[in-house]
Amino acid sequence: MSWGTIVQRLFGTKGSKDEAKGRLQIVLAYDRLGLSVEQIEALHKDILETISRHISIDTDPGLTLKGKK
Amino acid sequence: MSGHAIVITSGKGGVGKTTTTANIGLGLAKHGRKVALVDADIGLRNLDIIMGLENRIVYHLVDVVRGRCQLRQALVKDKRFPHLSMLPASQIDQKESITPEQMRDLTTQLKESFDFVLIDCPAGIEQGFRNAVAGADEAIVVTTPDVSPVRDADRVIGLLQQSLGEPQLIINRMDMDMVKRGEMLNQQDVLDILAVRLLGLVPDDEEVIIAGNRGTPVILNDHSRSGKAYDRIARRLLGEDVPIPELDGTGGRMHRLGKMFFWR
Numbered sequence: 001m002s003w004g005t006i007v008q009r010l011f012g013t014k015g016s017k018d019e020a021k022g023r024l025q026i027v028l029a030y031d032r033l034g035l036s037v038e039q040i041e042a043l044h045k046d047i048l049e050t051i052s053r054h055i056s057i058d059t060d061p062g063l064t065l066k067g068k069k
Numbered sequence: 070m071s072g073h074a075i076v077i078t079s080g081k082g083g084v085g086k087t088t089t090t091a092n093i094g095l096g097l098a099k100h101g102r103k104v105a106l107v108d109a110d111i112g113l114r115n116l117d118i119i120m121g122l123e124n125r126i127v128y129h130l131v132d133v134v135r136g137r138c139q140l141r142q143a144l145v146k147d148k149r150f151p152h153l154s155m156l157p158a159s160q161i162d163q164k165e166s167i168t169p170e171q172m173r174d175l176t177t178q179l180k181e182s183f184d185f186v187l188i189d190c191p192a193g194i195e196q197g198f199r200n201a202v203a204g205a206d207e208a209i210v211v212t213t214p215d216v217s218p219v220r221d222a223d224r225v226i227g228l229l230q231q232s233l234g235e236p237q238l239i240i241n242r243m244d245m246d247m248v249k250r251g252e253m254l255n256q257q258d259v260l261d262i263l264a265v266r267l268l269g270l271v272p273d274d275e276e277v278i279i280a281g282n283r284g285t286p287v288i289l290n291d292h293s294r295s296g297k298a299y300d301r302i303a304r305r306l307l308g309e310d311v312p313i314p315e316l317d318g319t320g321g322r323m324h325r326l327g328k329m330f331f332w333r
Contacts, residue, residue: 020282034161
C-alpha cells in the first residue's frame with residue numbers, strides 16, 4: 001500500500017480515478033453511438049416532448065441545448 | 070492585427086502533445102492572451118477530455134470546413150478563462166475529410182480573432198500531420214527522453230525544416246532521478262542529437278495523470294512542478310527571458326511525504 005493510499009484511507013478522501021472512469025463512460029457512450037448533431041437535436045426534442053406530456057417543463061433558454069434553433 | 074499559429078507535433082504518439090497544447094494554451098490565457106486551441110486529430114479527438122470540455126461540444130472542425138455551421142458556433146469557450154476557446158476535432162470523420170488548404174483557411178480565420186492559435190497535431194507524418202502543419206507559422210516538437218520518440222522527433226524536425234523552418238523542442242517527462250543515475254538521456258544528450266532550440270523541460274509528474282482524470286490541466290495546480298514548467302514555457306513564448314532551470318530530482322520519499330502532508 002502506498003503512502004497516498006494510506007492518507008486517502010485515513011482522511012476518507014477519494015482519488016481522481018472514479019472521476020476519470022465516469023467521464024470516460026459518458027464520452028465513450030457518445031462516441032460509440034456516433035450520432036450527428038441533427039440526431040442529437042432530434043433526440044433532445046423527443047425527450048423534452050415526452051417529459052412535457054407528464055410534467056410542465058421550464059423552457060428557460062439556459063436549459064436548452066446550445067445550437068438548437 | 071493577426072495572431073500567431075503554432076502547431077504542437079511529435080511524430081511519435083503518446084509523448085504528451087495534447088497535454089502540452091492544453092497547458093501552454095491555458096498558460097497563455099492566464100497571461101491575458103486570447104487563445105484558440107484546435108484539435109487537429111480528426112477521428113481520435115482528445116483535447117476536449119484533457120481540457121474537461123467534452124460535455125460542451127456541439128459542432129466540430131469538420132462541420133466548420135463543410136459549412137454546416139459558423140466557426141464561432143463550433144468554438145467551445147472555457148468558462149475558467151473567457152479568453153480561451155477550443156475547436157474540437159470530429160470523432161466520426163477521417164483525416165482525409167479535410168485538406169491542407171482548408172486547414173490553412175481555418176487557421177487564418179482564427180488568427181483574426183485570437184492572439185495565439187495552438188494546433189494539436191495527430192501522431193504520424195501522413196495527411197493528419199500535413200493538415201495540422203499547413204496553417205501554422207511555427208512548430209513546437211514534443212519528445213520524451215527515450216530512444217524511439219527522439220528518433221521520430223528527428224524525422225519530424227527534418228520535415229518541418231523543409232516547410233515551416235526551425236522548430237523549438239520541449240522535452241517532456243524528464244525523470245531527474247534516472248538522469249542522475251545515468252539511466253536516462255539528459256537534456257544535453259537530446260539536444261546534441263536533435264540540434265534544435267530548447268523551449269522547455271517538463272518533469273515527469275504524476276499530477277499530470279490526476280489532472281487528466283479531472284479534466285483540469287496541471288497548470289491550474291499551483292503546487293505542481295510540471296504546471297510551473299508549462300507556465301515558464303508560456304512566458305518564453307510571450308518573449309519573456311525565463312531561464313530553463315536545472316530540474317531537481319523528483320525528491321526521495323521524504324520530499325513526497327512532506328508534500329503529501331503540507332500541500333494536500
